[in-house]
Amino acid sequence: MLIELNHIQRLYRSDEVETTALHDIELGIGSGEFVAIMGPSGCGKSTLLNILGTIDRPTHGAYIFGEQDLTKLNEAALAAFRRENLGYVFQSFNLIDELTIEENIELALIYRNMPKSERRERVAQAMDRVSIGHRARHYPSQLSGGQQQRAAIARAIVGQPRLILADEPTGNLDTENGAQVMDILQGLNDEGATIIMVTHSPSHADLAKRRVDMLDGQIVVSVRNAI
């Protein structure tokens, strides 16, 4: 098992209100899986994805990745973990406006202290993989939404991560561009990448190998899709 979530709980506290975003989540994901998480807005999908991506911490419970309990790691160790193991794709692409597409993708490698020549080579490969190489020197604002999301996928895969997390990757795209992005994700999964994707689209969820439905901070259904 690549990932094990044991009794994960996430509370948000403000001065007067305590909100439970995740309630006693138990989930195991094997290596090479493609899991789609679905559910209505506010059910805790993105919170779960953030915890899986270690950019948010659970209030209670254990998050085991491989052999390691990530809830025990400090901030610096988590940063190192993310560098080496994770790739992200966001609904709103989250590219940095001031950097070119090439520089945005390279950013994922910069924190690995990789030599520049190797970085450039890997960036070029990643851009080719999502057919965005001709836009390398453009800024995000000069690209269409579909192109920006392909660039974001290139950034997610350039570090050859063990896990790709995609938060509504097609949410801001039209049908055609959404289909292209799903093709790429499926292709990556076929090549062995483990992918966890939050989506509102049942048809895109059906393209995953497994589907997890959430409601009110809990997992209510976890089924394997027929291939």
Added chain:
Amino acid sequence: MNVSMIVAAFLRQMRRHRLYTVINVIGLALGLATCVTLGLIVRYEFSYDQWIPDADNIYRLGEVEMIGGRPSERSQAPFALFDPLKAAFPGISHMTRARPAAVTVITASDVLSVDATFVDPDFLQTLPYPLLYGDARTALSRPGQIILSEEKARAYFHTTDAVGQKLTVDHDGHKTDLLVTGVLRALPANTTLQPEMLIPLDSPMLGSEVFTQWGMVGGYLFLHVDNPSEARGIQAGMAGFIAAHTPEEVRKAGALRDLRLRALPSLHFLDGEIGDSTASRNAVLALGLIGLLALLSAVINTVNLSTARGLLRAREVAMRKTLGASRRDLVVQFLGEAILLAGCAAVPALALVEVALPAINALGGWGATVSYPLVLSGMLTLIVLVGVLAGAYPAVWLSAYDPARVLAGSRMPNMGRMGSRLRLMLVIVQFSFAIGLSVSALVVLRQSAFVRDLDRGFQRNGLLFTPVIDDVGTPSARVALMDEFRRVRGVTAVSDFYSMPGGNGFSTTDYFAPVGAPEQHAYMQWQDTGRDYFALFGLRLLAGRMFDDVHGEDDRLHESAEHSVVIDESGARALGFVTPQAALGQVFRKEHGRSTIFRVVGVVNDVRLGSARDAVRPSVYFHTGQPVRFMSAGVRFEGRSEREVEGDLRTIWHRMAPDVAFRPLRATDLLSEDYRDDEKHGQLLAMGAGVAIFIALMGMYALSSFTVARRMFEVGIRKTLGATTGRVLGLLMGQFLRPVLGAGVIGCVLAWMAMRSWLSGFDARIALSPAYFVGVVVTAALVAALTVLFQTLRVARAEPARALRAE
């Protein structure tokens, strides 16, 4: 868009964004106050002598002589020029000599030393100072008259109408009752020559060598012409005049290179003798520049904060446009807001000017006043100017927002990049100025300290002088006085001498040549010395011997064909001797006048009595067994406090010379004139640098609070991709420190150029060490880092999920 809507929008912005408002108002108030205060100082400095009627047709004549191989213009000139000049240039309508000299005023209750000015009868026709009482045509027409300043008249006669009163004045041992024939109206502080008493020159004085010898500088020469073209004609004819009238040896030695006419209003900015009340035009202009740059720095803050906040107002702009506002309406709104902001800053700025001006006046010895009609009209102009400067770019930029894109939620990265480049550039300008100013202040203050502590070749501590003791009485009386001084406990040496440190007292130069080598012209300072002079000043003997009583030929007052002299190292070189030893026993003589031969019996180290700006003059020391005219007395003491020794000296003085004022001077005070102005300028530069840095840091703090918050999203992405807090912190800090370091390079280059030029005006100067530049840049970077550290750290430590939610 009407005014009330602009005001309403402005007030809403002020309430909502308090940090932005406070920083802008404080910055602009400081900038405006600095600009107005220094503007008033500059105006004051440029107003010198402008009040005098026909000031532009009044000129001072100064001689240009070669000192240390370079031409040096003096404020004074040889009085031997007076009659030949008048004869040669009929265009001179009036002309006067003005010789400053200390006199003793004896009243019923006191004996006082006063600085008098001895002048020709034409003085008030040449320099038309207004008289409160008396007739300008006759008040100085005869010897035995005196004109008093309003202050002195009141002090001596308890009334300003002192005409007809008698005043007992002792000068050079001649006690005379002078008739008060006029009282000068109190002169404005911005007057170059401020006489306390004017006394007509009398025959004994006019017959003295100071008035007849070319090698002697007697004082100031002023002349009045009818129009500027006359002055140009006189200046053009000066070379011919010098060739026709100056003795050949004077011309050959380059001692009188040229004579320059300087218009009265320009005198304030000419380098004069030490002690002359002059200012450096560049230093004054630098003050004006500092004021303008401080204001510019505050304007930069406003522009930077407006553009940085642009995104926050994007939605407002979009909504206004959607609701029908034209681009012009928006430009008017934003310009109006900027002008209102400057207006808000003007109120505290005026209060700051009122508080700061007296302090700045006290520091610089200025008399600038806040003239409200002028200051208010100036402030109003500045408010509009600052408003337009600060508001123009944000107004044009903000009003260009595309409402559809803004309301659709997409950002405007191109505008953002342009804005951030502009901000970067402006921050570089701000810090370049602040760093350049700081380096300059540091160098000026270091140089002032260097001049203060400069090894002048003599011991300055424990040294008291009483200038020009002629009034004490006969030479024997003066010797007796000095003998009494020697008996004071703690006194180790007493001597009389001619030239005082700091350029005070008298200075005589002459032309000498070794016997057998007449082509070796040596232009040397003549120093008459009494017994123990070398011990008094603590000079080191490099070869030979000092003067003593055993060798009768040492005393130049003894009739003899040969006299012993001691020269200094520079003197030995000027006479063509390679080493001090080589000069021993050598003989030389004056190039003109008597044919007395001088034999070198000793060589001492060089002494710098004059300014650190001028090269050390070669000196020749003569020994006089008794005090001659214009000699001062000096006392060296140790083991007792200065006050105790001075008290004892005063008691002796009052016993032995009851009719003469005792006026002790400290060597350290006399020398302080050499660096006081520079120290003052250094302090003003440092204050300017402090204001500039404070404004720049305030701007950086506010800018960091906006931009760091704006980069929260980026920080989220970077941390999601594995960046540690340290890396993010480094990235964000780098964003702020890079422009500071870039500005450091620009500021240092500018400061290096300015300071190299300034230091080149000094003969004795510090090296322009890289430590000054590195020190200032590192300090500026550290202070800037501390300024932005807290906010940067807060964002860098944010959890990535929270940071991404911020978007």
